[in-house]
Amino acid sequence: MAEPVWSVDPRTGTRRVRVAGEATAAAVDAAVRAAHATRAALADRDRRVALLRAAADRLTQAGPELIAAADAETALGVPRLTGELARTTGQFLAFADEVLDGGALGVVIDHADPSATPPRPDLRRHKVPLGVVAVYAASNFPLAFSVPGGDTASALAAGCPVVVKAHPDHPETSERAAAALRLAAADAGLPEDVLTLVHGFRAGIDLIGHPLVTAAGFTGSVRGGRALFDTAAARPVPIPFYGELGSLNPVVVTERAARERAGEIGAGLAASMTLGTGQFCTKPGLVFVPRGEAGDALVAALAGQVAEAAPGVLLDAGMREAFVSGVAARAALDGVEAPVAPGPGADGTVVPGFLTVDAARLAADGPHDLLLDECFGPVTVVVRHDADADADADGPAAVLARLGGSLTATVHLAPSETGGEHTATGRALLAALTPLAGRVLVNGWPTGVAVTPAQHHGGPYPATTSLFTSVGATAIERWLRPVAYQSTPPALLPPELRDDNPLGLPRRVNGVRQGGGAGLNAPGQRG
Template identity: 50%
Template sequence: MTVQGYDPRTGEPVGAGIAETTDLPSLLDAAAAAFPAFRSTPPSVRADFLTLLADRLDAAAGELVPLATAESGLPSARLTGEVARTSAQLRLFARVVSEGDYLEAIIEEADPGATPPRPPLRRWLEPVGPVLVYAASNFPFAFSVLGGDTASALAAGAPVLVKAHGSHPALSAATAALASRAAADAGLPPGVFGIVFGDEQGVRALRDPRVKACGFTGSTGGGRFLLGVANSRPEPIPFFGELGSINPAVVTPAAVAARAEELVSGFVGSFTLGTGQFCTKPGLLFLPAGHGLGPALSTAVAAASPGPLLNARIADQFETGLAGLASHPGVVASAAGSPAPSEGSWASPRLFTTTTGALRADPDGLTAEHFGPAALIVEYTGADDLLAALGAVEGSLTATVHAEPGDDFPLPELLEVLGDRAGRVVYNGWPTGVAVSFAMNHGGPWPSTTNSAHTSVGATSIRRWLRPVSFQSVPDELLPPALQAANPWGIPQRRP
């Protein structure tokens, strides 16, 4: 059996395919065997390894980008930028490891006079063990083989086994070979990094007791299934899934009056970016009734070009979902782009309109994510009507507000409601595009993620692969280096 990639622009196969994994037990054995040594490596070793991966990835961009274009249909300029983003993530985690405060090392001396008496305590965060990472289809570099999940787990000292996405197997194999060579050149055990091809093999790996945590980016259906697998193991493990997200955006009447043209171009550009295949795409736009933007929105959508979706399955689901939306009694099809080519997996932009009353009556039907270049406008009649409708919207990765200085809209209340429903609140901008930084949060309430306490982008995403351990009255020479009095790793140690 092989995993075959296809060019979504033509529907033609790319290459001969990649053989499904047949030596999964050996890969799992190697990851488990590598863990004791890798977890104990000084921060400098892991930082150097992450930097080496970033350098090798940048150097191979000329080879990898054409493969990614052929298997994803995404333009080479976009993918070249994504390589740079991916190497930047690797270098960010090299910095995180070097600085060492992610370990949260705490040194607390004994206090016999405390109530109750306190013994000497040392606490830090240590890696959980080998991590399974499911690669995503829509970011063949940044959320794939060497994406943020892999980078943060390696930084934590956890060996990584990547389940390659079936949409870009040739690219995954080439990137994995690069990573394995870098690990060998860095003097690390081969089990520090491995890759698995085949859906059945991915599920078997998730069930294996040697895997101690899992990261996933993909559909709500796929994430629900894998979450069930992770929870049904004899020893359930943490499953950090990024699933579907509708990402509501709200525009106040004052914002419509002040910058109608800017709002139209920004919104259409955001929901059609990457053929609408960003997890942060604004799928719901709340506009005041009587906004008058209909003609401008129709013109902008009609001018937006069709684009290829990532694979035939996504294209089929997109068209099926939009057919259901168009037939909904509370929905009007309000704008469409030019017809898409018949070959491959192309899609044309589509825009629909409904009311807050229809949304409240059928929130499941009208707030479902449609992964592709489509969005739904919801018209509201006032602040109370808007807030009531937002109460029917499930959790999202992002929520957006467009307002004006001196706006008489109840913005504090609106921001509070949106903050309860999203992991990132955007003001006077659009949510597509996620900065890779220390302050970024890319997560949110269910169903956008399976664990809203964590992020899958940014420096703090490393915390997913760590667990706290306290050492009580343990002699200094037996403590991990990060907790010893001499502090041989040179990391920050908090002493209350």
């Protein structure tokens, strides 16, 4: 008999309702095979567009129930989840536009040239769907990075059926979202099994090993993601694993910036690090602040804002335990101070706070390396540095050189450093931060990911296990592979590669670009 799957209230730790049963190996096999059988139907571009648009409609219709369930299971709050639902539906509409645009197919045609030396054959290339995609739902975004999230939307847009492994923190939300998407498939005249859902830890392992699964998308911890990544690589037929794992998201504040707007930067940092009780993958976790009066003013402003932040509930008891023990271990290190102490609050809550440490303690291997690991929750580490010692252990450069990859990296500059007499400082800092992250920000905060064609939500390992983005138009590229046809008679060519271009796709013919639309035209949503 399958083990029960319970919906749990993180505010009280009590079970709400039994949602489903954990999937057995046979159930996972059935879910994958059912999804696999829908590939031919999903190849129809018009029906795929209809599915994506119907998904947005069905999710909107189910919005009140989805938001209520998600709030009950995550304690993220109705306002936050309302915005997340808008972002989620926006992603489906955006990918519908992307399918219509066709640019993601990368059509290239090089006609035969018998006069070339050696003679050149006719070559035509485009991209085709990989097949069944496994999606592992995230804990901290029960909509936008879970069952109806960007991985699912982009995979369906690519023509790939999806099997989602639900996250145990929000199983009821997962079931409701899956039901809405399956109804959308029926609305579009497609089999409902273009999306199937499984629950359970063992199901996740069985899923990544299934021979019909061709790729996987994951958002979660380094430990869990790396285990799945290694399993995907060790299969008899390895598959791509697009994992988003962990991110420190460093921020550097120059002395000139601190002198000019210490209060503004301190308040902005407080808002960013406590947003969603510090449970955003783009939370600024390591912040370089100069020593001296300007830096002291910034830290004082940060302390004032963080001290006023209300305690919050984390997504589950395990995350709370990890947060409490993690901040305690960091605060116990020599030379680490806690101007506002993070830690446990009353009634199962956690209290936001931040730690401070001198840059020299992080410039070489040692126990303080713990401060360079992500701590999930409302805490950040402020590194006090000597603005005139970039080449020394007291400057930020020595510490930045030791950091792993992040989703984001941010610099706060003064106007004179962005186009005035000290522009060289700004350029040098951007040059130092660019190798560390997939998105580099100037005078902003990394929490909030706009869904636009230019977005890149990824970064060097351990931020992600690939060079691709999981947000924005090019997220679809993860689920496509190129195929070239050589000297193929016109009657045998797929319509995407015919000379008469019946689908009206943008393409490059003999080196000349033809046609093309805007792609991902839906308004950007933030998460």
